[in-house]
Amino acid sequence: MSLRPRRWDEVPVETVRVARTVFPEGCLAMRMRDVLGQIFADAEFAEVFSRRGQPAISPALLALVSVLQFAEGLTDRQAAHAVRARIDWKYALGLELTDQGFDYSVLSEFRSRLITGGLEQRVLDAVLEAVRQAGLLKPGGRQRSDSTHVLASVRDLNRLQFVTETLRSALNALAAAAPDWLAGIAEPEWFDRYSARSEDTRFPSRWAARAAHANQIGSDGMTVLSAVTAPAAATWLRQLPAVELLRRIWVQQYQLTDEAVAWRDKKDLPPAAIRYCSPYDEQARTGTKRDTSWNGYKVHLTETCEPDAPHLITQVATTPAPVPDMAMTAAIHTSLAERDLLPDVHLVDAGYVDADLLVATQQQHGVELLGPVKAATGWQAAADRGYTLHDFRIDWDNERVTCPQGTASTDWKSDRSQDGVPVIRVRFPHSACRPCPAREHCTRSSSGRRLTIRHRAQHQALQLGRADQQTDQWQQRYQHRAGVEGTVAQGIRAYGLRRSRYRGLAKTSLQHLLTAAGMNLNRLNAWWENTPLAPTRLSHFAALRPTV
DSSP: OBOOOOOOSSOOHHHHHHHHHHOTTOOHHHHHHHHHTTOOOGGGGGGGSBSSSSBOOOHHHHHHHHHHHHHHTOOHHHHHHHHHHOHHHHHHHTOOTTOOOOOTHHHHHHHHHHHHHTOHHHHHHHHHHHHHHTTSOOSSSEEEEEEEEEEOSSOOOOHHHHHHHHHHHHHHHHHHHOHHHHHHHOOHHHHHHHSSOGGGSOOOSSHHHHHHHHHHHHHHHHHHHHHHTSTTSOHHHHTSHHHHHHHHHHHHHEEEETTEEEEOOGGGSOOTTTOOOOSSOTTOEEEEETTEEEEEEEEEEEEEOOTTSOOOEEEEEEEETTSOGGGGHHHHHHHHHHTTOOOSEEEOOGGGOOHHHHHHHHHHHOOEEESOOOOOOSHHHHSTTSOOGGGSEEETTTTEEEOTTSOBOSEEEEEEOTTSOEEEEEEOOHHHHTTOTTGGGTOOOTTOOEEEEOOHHHHHHHHHHHHHTTSHHHHHHHGGGGHHHHHHHHHHHHHOTTBOSSSSHHHHHHHHHHHHHHHHHHHHHHHHTTOOOOOOOOOTTGGGOOOO
16 A cells, blocks of 8 residues: 555534534543644654555554544444544544544554554654643653553463464464375374364373373374474475474473473473463463463553643553563663653662662663662571671772771672672681671671672662661652552553453554553543542541541
8 A cells, every 4th residue: 555645634624513512622532632733644654655556544544543542442343433433533533524434454454564664652652742742741850660461362271281272273274274285194183182272172180191191292293393394395384383383382391202202391391581371472471470470471651740740651661571670671761761751750669670770770861760779688687786788898999898896808809690790709707707706796607708799889879779768758759659550550440451452562562552642642631621630549448447
């Protein structure tokens, strides 16, 4: 399709007349059009459309339809029907009342074009830029971030169901692509094992029998893989996505033992960051956070939180489930900096904070990263009268540490921790530690006290953070972070943020960007209507709690 730019900077007169009659006080879609204007322009999406061919529907119009769709939680069919039937949408889109709209399949094709062209972020950016032009968004101030887990659009399967469904998926793909070839290698028992979906299959209940059944599935899978890689087989058979995924999953789930295919022990499986959990979404991964485990992704939301402006989501990041929050802190700041939306203070929970980030965030972006840092570890910190790192005096210039009893260290060496973090290893002489009267408060080692400290900037930031977070002033500043949990809850309950509509990281990420844009429109509408922020829910019984 070719792009034919369309002007829709003015709403047709008859559409305005009818809309004002039906909605004399306005509504979300109409207020959005009146205050923010067009929001999108066709030129922003020109690179994903050719210059020749059948004229395409305005991508600017489709982008706005997509945002309105997610703002109201509609399906593609419902959104296309709203374009055709709803007066407020025609007003927002600048359409004539007689405009017949388009087929719902156009929305899916438009999303695919956005992903192919890498233009997903432009949808949220255009909304934020329109809000900025309206004077409702500016850099600086405070912003806050939090994350939540996202369930992939696939079933949760146990390991036996997983390998069964993986082989079944590959067999279905081969049956559709090369039915005669597959019929020539398929064994009669396969039709009983792999015709029905794995969740509809009754597997053995005893562990030994389940392991034997898993080994049989592994052997069947190896038969398929050997057949597609045989010299006589067509090369394109092994290149089918389902067959290639079968090979990768078999590498993870099985091993060759005495030339026999054996199911791997659970402890021999690869880490969650690279381990597949579904044959139908190869980018979904298993994540664990405290007592919660899920298959899918994780989404990070960052929003403004100034009292004199609407609270708007400024940054969205979607990652595989095992990616820790701390790995996203720098990426969030980089994204905000590229769009000139950096805050002065960034409120986060402990998962986004470490010593390196405290220093780098301030040095690179001039942003104060405000969040609780990890407390000192070790038995000395657990004991009220133990000597912790805070009790030692560090002479950075002379590379020497003095203990509370006045003994100087004898060894200062740069090293790396088990996680690859640059640290300094400090050791005190055992000849001074053994007879020390305060030994029971300091060390239990026969070779003397040893310390592991961060480099100067990181160490000082860490110690300052630990001291500050004990003060009332820090607690009062940090209490503003709690509001982002309400944003996450709103996204889950009202916009379906918890579950992916689509399969794959790219499509899920686009869903989250469109959801954030839709949430922003609803928050702007509440701001224009002077709707106050909802207070924390309190039950009738809880309200009776005595205040003294």
